[in-house]
Amino acid sequence: MKRIESVAIALVLVVLAGCGGQSGTAQQDDPDLFGEYGGGEQGGADTTGASDDEFREGSAFGDGAPMGGPGAAADNRIIYFEFDQSDVDSDYADVLRAHGSYLAANAGARLRLEGHADERGSREYNLGLGERRAQAVKQVLLLQGASAGQLSTVSYGEERPASIGSDESTWGLNRRVELVYQR
Amino acid sequence: MYFKSIVLGKSLAWLVLAAGYFLASSAVAQLRIEISEGTEQAVPIAVVPFAWTGSGAAPFDVSAVVAADLQRSGRFSPIPTRDMLQQPSTAREIDLDDWRILGVEKIVIGQLIPAGADEYTIQFQVFDVFRGEQLLGYRQPSSRLGLRRASHRVADMIYEELTGIEGVFSTRIAYITVAGAAGNQTHRLIVADADGENARVLVSSGQPLLSPAWSPDGRRLAYVSFENQNSEIFIQDLRSGARQRVSARPGINSAPAWSPDGRRLALVRSGGDGNLDVYTLELATQVLTRLTRRGSIDTEPAWSADGKRILFTSDRSGSPQIYAIAADGSGRPKRLSFEGNYNARPRVSPTAEQIAVVHNDRGNYRIAAIDLGRGFTQVLTDGVLDESPSFAPNGETLIYATRQGNRGVLATVSADGRIRQRLSSLDGDVREPAWSPQRRN
Numbered sequence: 001m002k003r004i005e006s007v008a009i010a011l012v013l014v015v016l017a018g019c020g021g022q023s024g025t026a027q028q029d030d031p032d033l034f035g036e037y038g039g040g041e042q043g044g045a046d047t048t049g050a051s052d053d054e055f056r057e058g059s060a061f062g063d064g065a066p067m068g069g070p071g072a073a074a075d076n077r078i079i080y081f082e083f084d085q086s087d088v089d090s091d092y093a094d095v096l097r098a099h100g101s102y103l104a105a106n107a108g109a110r111l112r113l114e115g116h117a118d119e120r121g122s123r124e125y126n127l128g129l130g131e132r133r134a135q136a137v138k139q140v141l142l143l144q145g146a147s148a149g150q151l152s153t154v155s156y157g158e159e160r161p162a163s164i165g166s167d168e169s170t171w172g173l174n175r176r177v178e179l180v181y182q183r
Numbered sequence: 184m185y186f187k188s189i190v191l192g193k194s195l196a197w198l199v200l201a202a203g204y205f206l207a208s209s210a211v212a213q214l215r216i217e218i219s220e221g222t223e224q225a226v227p228i229a230v231v232p233f234a235w236t237g238s239g240a241a242p243f244d245v246s247a248v249v250a251a252d253l254q255r256s257g258r259f260s261p262i263p264t265r266d267m268l269q270q271p272s273t274a275r276e277i278d279l280d281d282w283r284i285l286g287v288e289k290i291v292i293g294q295l296i297p298a299g300a301d302e303y304t305i306q307f308q309v310f311d312v313f314r315g316e317q318l319l320g321y322r323q324p325s326s327r328l329g330l331r332r333a334s335h336r337v338a339d340m341i342y343e344e345l346t347g348i349e350g351v352f353s354t355r356i357a358y359i360t361v362a363g364a365a366g367n368q369t370h371r372l373i374v375a376d377a378d379g380e381n382a383r384v385l386v387s388s389g390q391p392l393l394s395p396a397w398s399p400d401g402r403r404l405a406y407v408s409f410e411n412q413n414s415e416i417f418i419q420d421l422r423s424g425a426r427q428r429v430s431a432r433p434g435i436n437s438a439p440a441w442s443p444d445g446r447r448l449a450l451v452r453s454g455g456d457g458n459l460d461v462y463t464l465e466l467a468t469q470v471l472t473r474l475t476r477r478g479s480i481d482t483e484p485a486w487s488a489d490g491k492r493i494l495f496t497s498d499r500s501g502s503p504q505i506y507a508i509a510a511d512g513s514g515r516p517k518r519l520s521f522e523g524n525y526n527a528r529p530r531v532s533p534t535a536e537q538i539a540v541v542h543n544d545r546g547n548y549r550i551a552a553i554d555l556g557r558g559f560t561q562v563l564t565d566g567v568l569d570e571s572p573s574f575a576p577n578g579e580t581l582i583y584a585t586r587q588g589n590r591g592v593l594a595t596v597s598a599d600g601r602i603r604q605r606l607s608s609l610d611g612d613v614r615e616p617a618w619s620p621q622r623r624n
Contacts, residue, residue: 121548122528122541122570123393123615124438124451125496125503127414128459128480131435135457153457154413155435159391164365166568166589 068098069106070181077179079137080172083118086132088140096137099179100144103151110182111146113137115155116162118171123157130155137177225260226345228253228289229282232264233307234272237297243330245295245305245337248378252338252352255378256580257602259345262287274308274317282312289318291341301327305334309341319344331380349577352377355619356573356582357385357395357404358593362611372406374421377618379606385419393615396439401620405429405439405448416450418466429466435459440484440493442510449474449484449493449510461495463510474512483528485538486510494519494529494538503527505540505553520553522560528571532598534578539563539598541570550583552598563600573618574598582606582616 065073076095079088088096103109115134117126134153141151163173230250235241253259264270268281272294282290293307302324309319321340325333332353339350354377361368370392375382386392390409397404398418405418414437419426430436434453441448448464460475461484475481479499486493487507494507497516505520505527520526525543532538532552542551542562550564550572566585573582578598585594587605591612594605606613 119568121503121525121543122483122496124483125480125498125527127435127437128482131453131457131459132480138457153434155457156391156409157393159393159409160368161365164589166586 066098066102067095068100069102069109072098072179079133079177079179081133081175081177083120083171083175084129086129086136088136092140096140097144100141100146103141103147104145107147107150109150111141111151112180112182113141113151113153114178114180115153116160116174116176116178117158118174119158119161119166120171123159127155127157127159130157133175133177137179225254225258226289227285227287228259228261228291229267229285229287230261230291231267231270231272231293233293233295233305235295237295241295242303242327243295243334245307245330245334246291246293248331248334249291249338249341251378252335252350253342255352255604256342257597257604258342274310277310279312279315287312289345293337298324303327303330305330305337307337307341309344331376335376335378348579349621351575351577351580351618351621353622354576355401356593356616357397357619358616359392359395359614360608360611361591361614372404374404385421385424394438395615395617396441397617397619398441399443399445399620401622404617405441407437407439416448418448430464438483440486442486443488443490449486451482451484461493461508463493463512472512474508474510475516485529485531487531488533494531496527496529505529505538519555520560521558522553526551526553526560530572530574530581532574532578533576535598537598539572539574539581541572550581550596552600561600563596563598564594564603566594569594571615573616575618576621582618584614584616 065071067076079092103111113134115130117129131153134155138151138153142148161174162176163170230246230253233246250261254261262285266285269278271277271292277290277292290310290312291307293305296304296306298304305323305325307321308317310317319340323333323337335352338352342348342350355374356377357372357374360371360373363369370388370390371384372386372392372395373382373384385404386408388408388410393407395404395406402422403418403420405416407414408417414435415431416429416436416439417426418429429448430450430452432452434457436450436452438451439448446466448466450462450464451459452462453459458478459480459482460473461481462474463472474493477497477499479497481495481497483496484493491510492507493510494505496503497506502524503526504518506516506518508514508516519538520540523543526540528541530539536554536556538553538555540551540553542549542560544562547567549562549566549569551560551562553560563581564583564585569583569585571584580595580597582593582595584591587607591614592605592607593613593616594603596603
């Protein structure tokens with residue numbers, strides 16, 4: 001059953017890839033390549049489980065902070081996944097609808113989808129899993145009004161865990177896609 | 184200064200002289216070998232301390248390195264120096280009865296002889312204690328700085344003489360270390376001698392590094408770096424530090440693997456749909472050939488020893504399994520793994536019809552060997568999260584990544600699963616070991 005879903009998603013992806021064109025994230029011609037060493041990550045890519053907890057305390061659902069867009073609470077900028085799965089849980093429908101609406105209303109907004117996997121299994125395969133998850137979120141956002149040119153994906157596989165440890169709860173925190181708005 | 188043999192398209196011509204910046208050969212936490220298990224059948228051997236025939240203190244302890252190498256192989260059990268009843272350094276001085284009484288089967292003696300300014304000769308002999316015969320005698324010249332490597336070479340020769348198998352003590356390993364808290368980690372690509380000594384940092388980055396792969400001549404490493412916020416493949420020359428970016432398209436560029444002739448890289452790229460496929464890249468011409476076209480994750484390519492086939496991981500059947508395809512992309516992929524629901528990251532034995540994989544063994548990720556001739560799978564390790572197997576160039580041993588508590592460490596296991604060792608380090612996570620090819624000079 002999962003295969004059929006994957007194939008269906010893949011078909012949608014092929015069509016969208018054709019009209020979406022290249023995203024604007026390639027940095028092949030950046031001459032300052034080596035200046036990147038040791039430098040920090042831009043945007044909110046370094047979101048960790050700790051800041052996740054901070055946000056849980058204060059953000060009342062549907063009140064105060066918007067659910068979508070760069071001002072959304074940290075909770076609403078991370079999508080979690082089941083083991084070895086890339087299907088987006090229906091629990092995230094409202095959150096992704098809000099982000100999709102924000103992107104549709106703000107044509108200049110750019111969102112980077114960073115896919116991650118837990119530590120189990122081989123690293124390169126997990127890079128593929130993280131990418132598949134980022135693509136799954138991308139598909140939902142496209143259906144919710146975002147345009148392909150606003151979205152870029154990257155997979156870090158298991159290389160950038162949000163939480164370090166080898167238990168079910170840690171693994172669950174690491175199987176995720178982070179929505180990182182680009183400045 | 185830079186590579187002249189590889190010509191790249193303009194947009195990818197990253198010929199950068201970064202030696203001073205990247206070749207920080209500062210002190211790095213060394214790996215320490217711990218013999219874990221499998222040594223009970225080892226051959227008792229005596230490596231007698233080599234006599235220093237010069238004046239003053241000996242410049243290097245050759246026999247200590249030789250004994251440690253032989254012990255690390257798991258096939259030999261060097262007796263402690265304090266148990267030796269005599270310490271001969273010439274054949275004439277050997278009293279065979281003194282060794283027979285200790286149950287020692289082979290004896291290694293030698294001398295370190297000065298041969299000019301900072302030049303030396305290591306002279307050594309190997310005897311069979313019971314037959315009283317010399318098995319090997321050799322003089323190995325060395326500079327002062329080369330004494331460690333020359334000592335490994337001596338161990339290689341002894342190992343080959345006594346087992347009939349090429350020694351790998353002169354080889355090196357590349358690996359990745361990660362230190363720091365989540366969100367603020369430093370990733371390093373390190374190359375060390377096979378015994379963990381002489382570790383030096385090749386690359387240090389605040390972003391992930393992964394998948395180091397040795398060129399067949401042992402002079403270059405390909406690896407993946409996220410330094411530009413995306414996975415990209417680089418090739419770096421070990422001596423000069425010069426490096427090139429060879430694949431940096433939007434999306435994933437990963438899992439480099441050199442062809443046996445060193446002319447091509449197998450690698451993985453994602454299309455616009457994010458789907459991973461295996462390609463080959465001819466380095467001199469930049470000609471890219473796509474090998475797989477499925478909507479599955481196709482990744483982790485590895486070349487067969489003859490360079491005619493490429494093995495890879497694919498989840499086209501619903502779970503990751505190993506497949507092989509002709510290196511020119513012709514024909515249909517053939518599935519090679521059938522036991523269990525997770526077989527990934529194949530590595531081909533250089534000497535046998537065998538591949539090593541990461542295998543899910545009742546919920547544990549372990550290194551397994553798949554016998555391609557007979558088709559059965561043998562689990563070689565007993566960890567929980569074992570990964571990244573890499574064969575020694577003689578095919579006898581695999582190095583892989585495992586866990587010790589919450590930390591990543593390296594370990595080795597013999598290809599038959601009988602001898603296991605752990606290489607501990609003092610700090611940080613150690614992962615993704617890649618065993619170098621044999622040194623040819």
